[in-house]
Amino acid sequence: MYLQEIKEQLASMLEVVPTDFVYPPAADLGDLSLPLFALAKTRGLSPVELAKELAASLKESPKFIGVVKNVNAVGPYLNFYLDSGNLVSSVISDIEKFGIRYGESDNGHEEIVMVEFSNANTHKEYHIGHLRNLFYGDTISRMLRLNGYQTIPVSYINDFGIHTAKTLWNWRRNPEFAAQDGPKGRLLGECYAQAAKELEGNEEAKVELAAVMKQIEKRKGEMYELWKETREWSISYLDEIYQRLGIKFENIFYESEEIDEGLRMVEEFLQRGVFIRSQGAVIADLDEYGLGVLPIIRSDGTALYPAADLALARRKFQAYDINESIYVVDIRQGLYFKQLGKIFELAGENFNITHLGYDFVTLKNGMMSSRTGNVITYAQIINEAYTRAEKEIITRHEDWDAEKVNKIAEALTVAALKFEMLKISADKVITFDMEEALRFDGFTAAYLQYTGARIASILRKADENIAADYSLLIHPKEHALAMQLSQYQEALVKAGAQRDPSIIARYLFELAQVVNDYYHEVNILKASTDEKIARLGLLRAVKQALANGFRTLGFAYLEEM
């Protein structure tokens, strides 16, 4: 990559490392900058003096002049100016060479990483909190792959907890649910919310609930049969969601399929002294490590969530030969994953597990809670987003047929939802606001897609893909555009290393801003022939970079919108 090579050459001349270079805050200060504070200290000089000396001596060096156009000392900084023609043509040729793989790197050394995310529950509603997990996990998995890891995206569905019993308990006593038409998977969510509300403080009902749970656990009886049937509804509803949002898993695990092996492992860990019995329950006492106590089996003998997790972890490492298992789970479970890691350590299991946490999604009027009904479900948000997108398209394109409107509206909808969740750093609570989230201007997916569509439109009007002399492109806006394009790989590497998709979201937004600026400033189709074909080549490069970025975040590049 052009920029990386420049940095390496300058670094070796100046006896620094490529990462010492920064980007100046303003274009007139150059393209690359080297702060001299550290270097000055080791040489016993003032940074300002050193800058002057280095600038003067570099200007004398013919080797240096071949690499960059100019260098200036500005205070304690050494500022470098790249030659526009070189910059633009090198960047375009990098992009042409790598195409869909432009930006990829091999930092992961083909290590095999399993990324577990979208740990949804059956028999419960799917809401915007789940979407953050889904999009974050999906993008992390893809980002790591682009950084040279082999990633295995998997999901782990909790189909066996007490929540399933709650839903079934209510389903049975309120026949109106079963009587309703329409998608049953979604209905189960409503049924659960009502059940949770009614079970609160209702001791009589809790006895009934325990009886339901027992049937499910024993895998026998009427409620178990109902569990099997309803479980399928939930699973197909989840499949529908994943398909609509373009999420693919290599495998989906289910708690009901891990629990038996989990219970065996609990016995094993008891014998090995990792777990103990206490107050009738089975626990891991991790107090001496500052990790408190983790209950594994309830005092009534029924299993808690960690039991199945033990078996799943072992399965992952034994069956898939992975180097690392990443759990993309809400940060509130941070303590749980520390406990799980300690348990494996005490048991002598060499499992490299990482909890990749992210903060939760809340609403302006407080935490989401199915009990109080303060929740925005997946169905609500996607329907609302789609309606708005469709309306927007129809007012702009009266001539489009319904099929075309639908196709574009769908792409805009999925992109909008993903981008809203990914553009915020994982360590921030998202306070979800429907109006803000579904706008089409500003820092949004629609802005990015619109930028892409306008480029595509120009390219359609003049499809002259012929060899061009890119060194003609010396306009300052072309220089700025090439600089931004050249930084795509850095953004992807940083995002991968920090496991933070918001870095790519911001990079793309900045790229789109530079592109829009260029679009308004420089005419492409009406330029002279040589300039025109060169500019079209630049636009093709921009299109490729945008498309690669969109794909990384999981949404479509639209030719028209």
Added chain:
RNA sequence: GCGCCCAUAGUUCAAUGGAUAGAACACCAGCCUUCUAAGCUGGUUACGUAGGUUCGAUUCCUACUGGGCGUACCA
């Protein structure tokens, strides 16, 4: 109680041990016989408080204040 996280413009978010702390939205004023105005241009406004380390702190450390989360039978 103990532990973890967060605090930047009216709002939602960035960045950085050092060059004028950036965007977006909102508000005001402009730009469609130049390639899609879902766009562009200009204007107004910010580092919670108090110390410390440092040549230099919004960034690192400590305390405080405010908000959130977790902390044995939810997941």
